[in-house]
Amino acid sequence: MLTAKNIHKSFGELEVLKGIDLQVEPQEVVVLVGVSGSGKSTLLRCFNFLEMINSGEIIIDGKQINGKKDNLNKIRAEVGMVFQHFNLFPHKTVLENIIEAPIQVKKKKKADAIKHAKQLLEKVGLSDKADVYPSKLSGGQKQRVAIARSLAMEPKVMLFDEPTSALDPELVSEVLAVMKQLAEEGMTMVVVTHEMRFAKEVADRIIMLDEGRIIESADPKTFFENPSHDRTRQFIQLVE
Amino acid sequence: MPEILVTLYEVLKRTYPGFLDAVVITLQLTAVGVVLGCLLGLFFALLKLSKSKPLQWIANIYITVIRGTPLIVQITFLYFGIVEFVTLSNFWAGAIALGVHNGAYIAEIFRGAIQGIDKGQSEASSSLGMSKTQTMKRIVFPQALKRSIPPLGNQFIIALKDSSLVYVIGVAELFSIANREAAQSFQPFETYLVVGLYYLVLVMIFSFLLRLYENKLDVDKD
Ligand SMILES: Nc1ncnc2c1ncn2[C@@H]1O[C@H](COP(=O)(O)OP(=O)(O)OP(=O)(O)O)[C@@H](O)[C@H]1O
Ligand SMILES: [Mg+2]
Numbered sequence: 001m002l003t004a005k006n007i008h009k010s011f012g013e014l015e016v017l018k019g020i021d022l023q024v025e026p027q028e029v030v031v032l033v034g035v036s037g038s039g040k041s042t043l044l045r046c047f048n049f050l051e052m053i054n055s056g057e058i059i060i061d062g063k064q065i066n067g068k069k070d071n072l073n074k075i076r077a078e079v080g081m082v083f084q085h086f087n088l089f090p091h092k093t094v095l096e097n098i099i100e101a102p103i104q105v106k107k108k109k110k111a112d113a114i115k116h117a118k119q120l121l122e123k124v125g126l127s128d129k130a131d132v133y134p135s136k137l138s139g140g141q142k143q144r145v146a147i148a149r150s151l152a153m154e155p156k157v158m159l160f161d162e163p164t165s166a167l168d169p170e171l172v173s174e175v176l177a178v179m180k181q182l183a184e185e186g187m188t189m190v191v192v193t194h195e196m197r198f199a200k201e202v203a204d205r206i207i208m209l210d211e212g213r214i215i216e217s218a219d220p221k222t223f224f225e226n227p228s229h230d231r232t233r234q235f236i237q238l239v240e
Numbered sequence: 241m242p243e244i245l246v247t248l249y250e251v252l253k254r255t256y257p258g259f260l261d262a263v264v265i266t267l268q269l270t271a272v273g274v275v276l277g278c279l280l281g282l283f284f285a286l287l288k289l290s291k292s293k294p295l296q297w298i299a300n301i302y303i304t305v306i307r308g309t310p311l312i313v314q315i316t317f318l319y320f321g322i323v324e325f326v327t328l329s330n331f332w333a334g335a336i337a338l339g340v341h342n343g344a345y346i347a348e349i350f351r352g353a354i355q356g357i358d359k360g361q362s363e364a365s366s367s368l369g370m371s372k373t374q375t376m377k378r379i380v381f382p383q384a385l386k387r388s389i390p391p392l393g394n395q396f397i398i399a400l401k402d403s404s405l406v407y408v409i410g411v412a413e414l415f416s417i418a419n420r421e422a423a424q425s426f427q428p429f430e431t432y433l434v435v436g437l438y439y440l441v442l443v444m445i446f447s448f449l450l451r452l453y454e455n456k457l458d459v460d461k462d
Contacts, residue, residue, distance in 0.1 A: 050363055050366065050367065073366070073371050076366060077368065080367070081367035085360055087361060091382050101365075101368035101369055104378065105370055146364075
């Protein structure tokens with residue numbers, strides 16, 4: 001579904017990704033972990049071309065993407081992204097946030113977009129919030145709206161960059177519950193998170209990034225109980 | 241009643257028909273100047289925010305020259321510059337000069353407002369597949385415009401007062417009329433005091449409206 005081949009990415013002198021190979025299968029849930037600065041966000045952002053790779057290949061749904069030639073907007077529409085700070089559009093209501101891209105990008109009819117949006121709001125448990133502005137929502141509600149907004153584009157893959165890190169502790173579980181449900185429904189997901197419980201319960205595979213390289217890639221049980229790398233062991237001790 | 245108040249009252253009473261006509265022209269000059277200034281301001285703000293160095297330079301030159309020279313010089317320069325080539329009424333020459341002048345300040349207002357919008361907004365928009373133009377038009381710009389309104393209101397007040405300088409090219413706005421009246425009546429002190437009051441009242445009305453609008457923004461803040 002999503003393949004990275006030998007991706008390199010530098011910011012000026014600083015090489016952040018030093019040859020990443022990764023293959024995410026359809027319906028697979030991959031959790032990406034690593035210490036701060038290891039390149040997790042950068043990798044996700046390369047996957048939906050918010051950052052351009054310096055070399056390597058990105059293949060999405062069997063199609064190799066050329067950052068210069070292809071219509072990146074069309075590709076981005078197929079790769080959903082959920083941000084740490086939600087990034088809802090504050091001048092639009094919850095419903096308007098969700099129908100914006102389907103109408104503008106997919107040229108959906110407004111009535112159809114609204115109908116779909118309402119189904120999605122029900123799915124994330126926010127049917128009663130359709131007409132309020134984001135500023136009136138709690139962090140957890142904002143993030144669930146952001147997830148619904150991404151889903152409205154019917155993406156093939158969903159990327160999550162620390163979706164619960166900006167939330168008060170008591171609001172984390174409502175967002176994780178929505179993500180878990182998505183995973184159960186078969187969404188292909190790449191998730192950067194520090195929530196190890198979520199990783200253990202939901203991930204098919206956990207990947208450890210260290211200084212721009214993948215040093216560990218294993219199912220949760222192996223990852224936690226029998227990691228192959230010292231750095232992984234240190235990391236597990238740190239987060240548990 | 242002190243004598244000065246009596247004379248003031250008489251001057252007010254005598255001049256108000258002419259002055260009120262002149263107020264209309266002053267407001268028209270200001271409105272055209274600010275609208276034109278907004279269009280120019282938006283255009284040059286976008287140039288300045290573009291990735292192209294030459295376009296940025298063009299915007300920088302415009303902003304530097306306009307902000308670095310007196311408005312009265314700009315008005316006279318533009319007036320004599322323009323009437324060389326096209327026939328234009330004094331009113332339109334003055335209004336265009338005000339527009340060009342305000343454009344430089346409004347460009348900076350818009351640029352600041354656009355840059356002040358969190359990068360996450362355009363990233364979220366891009367990640368949903370929206371094009372750069374769609375992102376600008378539908379996500380960044382509406383938010384930036386809302387934030388621009390208070391500084392734009394201030395700019396309107398400045399433009400209102402600055403429009404008095406257009407007297408140099410003989411537009412029959414408030415200050416020109418006051419000049420004429422002062423000379424004819426041999427009552428310059430009272431006349432200029434009265435015209436000052438006119439400007440003060442106009443500015444206060446507009447400040448009041450602006451405050452109403454800002455309060456409304458705060459109320460339905462989102
Ligand atoms: N736009 C940028 N320009 C320059 N350097 C950047 C940029 N984005 C990221 N970096 C640098 O790249 C490195 C990796 O950053 P990245 O955000 O990918 O790390 P991360 O693993 O997501 O960390 P965190 O857990 O703190 O979010 C860091 O050293 C960071 O300073
Ligand atoms: Mg990060």
